[in-house]
Amino acid sequence: MLLTVDHVTTYRYSQPVRGVVQTHRLQPTAFDGQTVLDWQITVTDGIKGGHFRDGAGDHVQAWTIQGPVSEITVTVQGRVQTTDLVGVLRGHRERTPPQCYLQSTHATDADMALADLAASANAGAGDLAAAHRLSALIADTIAYTPGATHAATTAAEALALGQGVCQDQTHALLAIARRAGIPARYISGYLHATEDGTLHEAAHAWAELHLPDLGWVGFDPANRCCPDDRYIRLGSGLDAMDAAPIKGIARGPGTEQLDVHLAVQQSGQ
Template identity: 50%
Template sequence: MKLQVSHTTSYSFDPPVASLVQSLRLWPTDYAGQSVATWSVTVEDSAYERGAGFRDGAGDWVETVSMRQVGRATIRVEGEVETRDLSGVVRGLREKVPPTAYLRPSPMTRLDAGLRALAAEACTGVESDLDRAHCLAQSVARAIAYESGTTASGTTAAEALAQGRGVCQDQAHALIAVGRAMGMPGRYVVGYLHSGADGAAHQASHAWAELWVAGLGWVGFDAANGCCPDDRYIRLGSGLDAVAAAPIRGSVSSASEERLDVEVRIREEGQQ
């Protein structure tokens, strides 16, 4: 499938800030599941300097951008990616970090008694890693119902499980946590989704988890949509949690009232 992406992130500051520094993880990487045909990331509405760019240990491209005297800044992403359905299996990604590095806990995915109990119950009598991963994803989807606006960016996996509601970020964090409880490395993935399981178009970026499965390697699981990522998905990058994998991370030099507007449009080639 050939998917065309338009992703605009706009910041407004009142009063303007003296400086804004951002780390951008906005470039999809070629691997067996996707090929990038065209891609551009530009900064508008503010003077800026592009800093260092590097490919991190997970195979993702990262660049820094510095801006001065910022009242408004816009980051615009445009591109086309050809995707292939590999049933969630990630092959051919250039990465140097061993899977065991993703057994480390993070503040967002820290285990508690509830998460450990969920993992144990989901995997009772299940023998293979792949079956365990599917059972864990299904259990997370049942335990944390998708409900927009019920959690915040800082909500942890344990907190989302306790209230029984959350969004894709919370479900991904919980899946990483319960996977780790069963000795399976897990990581948080950000990207784009052309449509959900119901066929409705998504107007925002999306998140899911990848678990390390013996014999297969990294396999993606989207608990929010009850599936493994297929050719509707574009993979941008990964990390231990949503903070580490954030497409845009930044810091400002002074206190200011900030407004953030995000618009994402994904369409198949030829679609109006």
């Protein structure tokens, strides 16, 4: 599938800030399931910083913006050719040992309820069937409900609520997978939403679990599927904050207001 992305993020500050430092994981990496045809990122008044590929294979690009500045716009435009690999991340160049992704974080710590949930999946074998069971379990226990949670909600809190968005469902899946001894990581990316409304959230998140023989395999509990050619994979991490496409720190006392416009569309050749 040929997908075009048009993604504009605007930061507005209540009073001008002295400067902003950002780090981006905003550029899809190549693997057998996705080929980047063209990709452009601009930051208003931004000075391009260092670029490198991290151990997980992600493109990381640093930016600095000199103040005083009261508005910053990050624009992403690009085209990606995708292929359905039923979730398998084949041909992705990366170095970080999968065991690193057994480490828990505040957002993904398993409390008693999550530990019980993990145990109920009987995922000891750590195989593909077990991974599917874990993902289904999250879809069954945390209902997709926008507005019920916020950016800092933890996996344990979302499970207690029984509600959440893709970020919460992914955190919860990471928590129970790691608990079952399966390395698991957070993926941030884009999703081409279908016209009938069965798929939602163009700015999307899902999980990858590391399985024997298959390596990293994606699971999207929000849509009860494995990522296919409607998905564009941007970057990974231990949790949402670690994998965030844009992270930044502004110097100054002002409050920040965020505005996002995103369109992911299928283009006719």
